[in-house]
Amino acid sequence: MSGRLRASLRRLALPAAPLLWLLAFFGLPFAVVVKISLSDPATALPPYTPVLDWDAGLAAWADVLAALDFENYRTLIADPLYLDAGLTSLKVALGATLLLALVGYPIAYAMARAPRAWQPLLVALMVIPFWTSFLIRVYAWIAILKPDGLLNQALIGLGLVATPVEILNTPAAVMIGMVYAYLPFMVLPLYAVLERLDRGLVEAARDLGASRLAAFRTVTLPLSLPGLVAGALLCFIPITGEFIIPDLLGGTDTLMLGRVLWSEFFSNRDWPLASAIAVVLLAVVAGPVVLFREAEARRLERPETGDPR
Amino acid sequence: MSRPHPLAWAALALGLAFLYGPILLLVAYSFNASRLVTVWAGFSTRWYAGLLDNGPLVDSALVTLKVAFASASLATLLGTLAALALDGRRRFPGRPLLTGLVYAPMVMPEVITGLSLLLLFVGLGIPRGFWTIVVAHATFTLCFVAVVVQARLRLLDRALLDAAADLGAAPVTVFRTVTLPLIAPAVIAGFLLAFTLSMDDLVIASFVSGPGATTLPMRLYSQVRLGVTPEINAISTLLIGAVSLAVLGASVLTARGR
Numbered sequence: 161m162s163g164r165l166r167a168s169l170r171r172l173a174l175p176a177a178p179l180l181w182l183l184a185f186f187g188l189p190f191a192v193v194v195k196i197s198l199s200d201p202a203t204a205l206p207p208y209t210p211v212l213d214w215d216a217g218l219a220a221w222a223d224v225l226a227a228l229d230f231e232n233y234r235t236l237i238a239d240p241l242y243l244d245a246g247l248t249s250l251k252v253a254l255g256a257t258l259l260l261a262l263v264g265y266p267i268a269y270a271m272a273r274a275p276r277a278w279q280p281l282l283v284a285l286m287v288i289p290f291w292t293s294f295l296i297r298v299y300a301w302i303a304i305l306k307p308d309g310l311l312n313q314a315l316i317g318l319g320l321v322a323t324p325v326e327i328l329n330t331p332a333a334v335m336i337g338m339v340y341a342y343l344p345f346m347v348l349p350l351y352a353v354l355e356r357l358d359r360g361l362v363e364a365a366r367d368l369g370a371s372r373l374a375a376f377r378t379v380t381l382p383l384s385l386p387g388l389v390a391g392a393l394l395c396f397i398p399i400t401g402e403f404i405i406p407d408l409l410g411g412t413d414t415l416m417l418g419r420v421l422w423s424e425f426f427s428n429r430d431w432p433l434a435s436a437i438a439v440v441l442l443a444v445v446a447g448p449v450v451l452f453r454e455a456e457a458r459r460l461e462r463p464e465t466g467d468p469r
Numbered sequence: 470m471s472r473p474h475p476l477a478w479a480a481l482a483l484g485l486a487f488l489y490g491p492i493l494l495l496v497a498y499s500f501n502a503s504r505l506v507t508v509w510a511g512f513s514t515r516w517y518a519g520l521l522d523n524g525p526l527v528d529s530a531l532v533t534l535k536v537a538f539a540s541a542s543l544a545t546l547l548g549t550l551a552a553l554a555l556d557g558r559r560r561f562p563g564r565p566l567l568t569g570l571v572y573a574p575m576v577m578p579e580v581i582t583g584l585s586l587l588l589l590f591v592g593l594g595i596p597r598g599f600w601t602i603v604v605a606h607a608t609f610t611l612c613f614v615a616v617v618v619q620a621r622l623r624l625l626d627r628a629l630l631d632a633a634a635d636l637g638a639a640p641v642t643v644f645r646t647v648t649l650p651l652i653a654p655a656v657i658a659g660f661l662l663a664f665t666l667s668m669d670d671l672v673i674a675s676f677v678s679g680p681g682a683t684t685l686p687m688r689l690y691s692q693v694r695l696g697v698t699p700e701i702n703a704i705s706t707l708l709i710g711a712v713s714l715a716v717l718g719a720s721v722l723t724a725r726g727r
Contacts, residue, residue: 171561175554178547178611179563182570185608189585192592206591266480273477282481284720289488291662291716293669295686295693296705300491303498303697310494343488372474394576401578403672408693418580425584425676435588438581445578453572 190442197232197435208432232436245415246440252331252406252416253399256338257392263339264346264391269380271347272354283351290344298337298408305333305409329411337405342398346391353387354380386455393452397445417441492709499702516703526688526704533668533685536599540606541663547607548614548663549656553648555615556622574609575616582609583676590677597679605677606667613666614659621655658719665712 199208236242271282289297304310305328312324327333357380365375403418410416417437425434499517503510520526551571554561574582586605590597625648633643649656671686678687685704692701 168562171559172563174550174559175561175563175567178551178554178615179567179570181547181611182567182574182608185586185589185604186570186574186582189582189589192588193581193585196588263480263484266477267484270477270481274481284716285485285488288713288716289492291665291712292492292709293686293705293712295669295671295689296495296708297492299689299693299697299701299705300495302693304491304494306697340487340491343484347484397576398578401580403580418578421580421584422672431588434584438584441578442581445576449573449576452576453569456572457568 193435193438193442196432197439198228198230199432199435200231201430201432206431207429232433233440235433236436236440241415242420242437245417245420246444248414249400249416249418249441250444252334252338252402252414253396256335256342256399257396259335259339260342260346260395261388261392264343264350265388267343268347268350268354268387271351272357279355283348286344286347286351294341295404297341298404301333301337301340301409302328305336328409331410331414333409334406334414337409338399338402341405342395345394349390349394350384350387353384357383390452390455393448393455397448397452400445401441417444495702496706496709499699499706501699501702504699516699517707519700520703520707523700525683526685529683529685529688532599532682536602536606536674536682536684537664537667539603540610540667541660543603543607544611544614544663545656545660548611548659549618549652551611551615552618552622555619571612571615574612577609579670579672580676583673586673587676597677598682601677601679602674602682602684605673606663606670609673610663610666613662614656617659617662618652618655621652625651661715661719665715668708668712 196208201207202209271279271286274282302309306312307324307326307328309328311327312321315321315325316323327336361379361383362375365379366372370378400416401418401421402416403422406414406416406419407422410419417440421434421437421441424430424437498509500512500514501509502513502515551567555564555568555571583605586601586608587597590601595601629647629651630643633647634640638646669686670684671690674684675687675690678684685708689701689704692698
């Protein structure tokens with residue numbers, strides 16, 4: 161064996177196992193989803209008829225290509241239900257991400273400016289909910305938001321409303337759930353950037369006569385943009401495909417792609433259509449995912465100490 | 470040093486109240502004597518006492534723990550390898566691919582990961598059950614392990630590794646006697662994170678599970694859909710308690726590693 165070949169084999173020794181594992185169980189499955197999304201549904205086990213038969217040989221490929229009718233995708237375009245679900249997903253994801261940025265920024269800012277000794281505790285307080293069951297945290301809101309729930313009891317007790325307000329099973333409940341569940345994902349990347357921000361720059365701006373607001377707008381905000389972008393992507397991508405929150409807190413009218421995919425799969429047992437929805441969802445989030453990967457790679461390659469940029 | 474605006478403090482206090490309020494309410498109402506979940510009728514632990522007699526519930530809790538242990542072990546091994554491979558400027562073919570594959574599963578909507586893995590298992594003719602959940606969970610949690618370990622590797626003092634190598638230690642010896650002890654807290658923290666993420670997962674497990682392998686979140690979900698009950702509050706409280714202990718353990722370990 162040549163020395164170079166051996167050296168390159170040795171370099172592959174560490175990455176080989178995780179690389180092969182992720183290719184087999186994360187990369188390859190997407191190819192299968194695309195393949196099934198082109199199949200026809202059938203009353204069988206598994207419930208689809210394959211269009212592509214890998215053993216058929218090259219000659220059969222012409223037939224396969226000719227037989228492709230993209231029926232499932234045409235269904236998605238033709239039925240307004242799916243278009244609605246797609247638009248709702250985008251609207252909810254964009255709205256929730258914006259709301260998260262507005263709510264999360266002041267929190268991250270206060271954390272970064274808190275006394276040094278408190279900061280590990282504050283970070284831990286932000287991280288703990290992330291470790292606590294997502295399902296349970298969403299479920300906790302049902303008891304609060306339902307018509308005879310704690311929020312309505314409080315509102316009526318305070319005399320603010322006379323009759324219970326309908327919140328559960330509305331888009332507002334979904335928004336509350338999204339902001340609640342994804343808040344740490346927005347706050348932590350923002351905090352990481354704000355904490356390392358050179359305060360001297362803000363002080364210099366203030367000394368030069370900038371108002372608090374002007375110093376924030378021209379110095380702090382632009383410098384914290386990488387954290388804001390990372391947080392926004394970390395929220396936007398999973399929210400687009402979110403299932404649990406719209407299912408438990410949303411009404412029947414809050415159809416999102418994740419929920420439609422789930423019901424096509426589990427209730428209608430239409431695996432090809434569910435796959436087609438997955439491909440569409442994937443296309444929607446592919447761009448943000450690549451952006452996120454780039455942002456993370458850049459962050460990790462930056463040296464830990466010294467200039468934050 | 471300029472003090473933060475009082476509004477920022479208010480935002481922090483409100484934010485924490487928002488994050489913890491619902492969880493604390495849930496915990497409080499799990500000790501409610503009344504079956505009516507929003508009417509307080511005195512302190513009671515009756516809902517906890519009933520949990521152990523619920524056979525299917527105990528079974529699914531055991532399945533969940535076994536899945537979490539197996540998948541977290543696998544994820545820790547693979548994730549640590551990935552972190553070591555991606556550390557520093559190590560060059561190897563497929564490095565950009567591995568970086569992408571490590572970051573994508575963390576943000577990928579769970580319905581996509583779940584559905585695609587299920588279709589893979591069906592396509593390969595693999596019977597669904599305990600092990601398919603383990604494989605699925607190991608796949609998405611290994612990325613979190615990799616990120617945690619990678620963060621620790623970046624803080625590692627390279628001089629220590631160089632010193633060991635200069636003193637004649639073989640790369641394997643350097644790893645065993647210097648690198649591994651130094652990253653051990655992060656590896657354990659990564660294991661605990663993978664464990665809790667696996668315990669918590671509903672969506673992916675629902676897709677890839679088969680008969681006889683019902684996890685606790687799957688059972689909870691089917692009951693939650695029917696409404697709020699004090700029993701669910703009690704299980705939730707136990708889960709929150711267990712996870713809080715794990716987080717505390719992990720943070721003590723990471724703090725000691727610094």
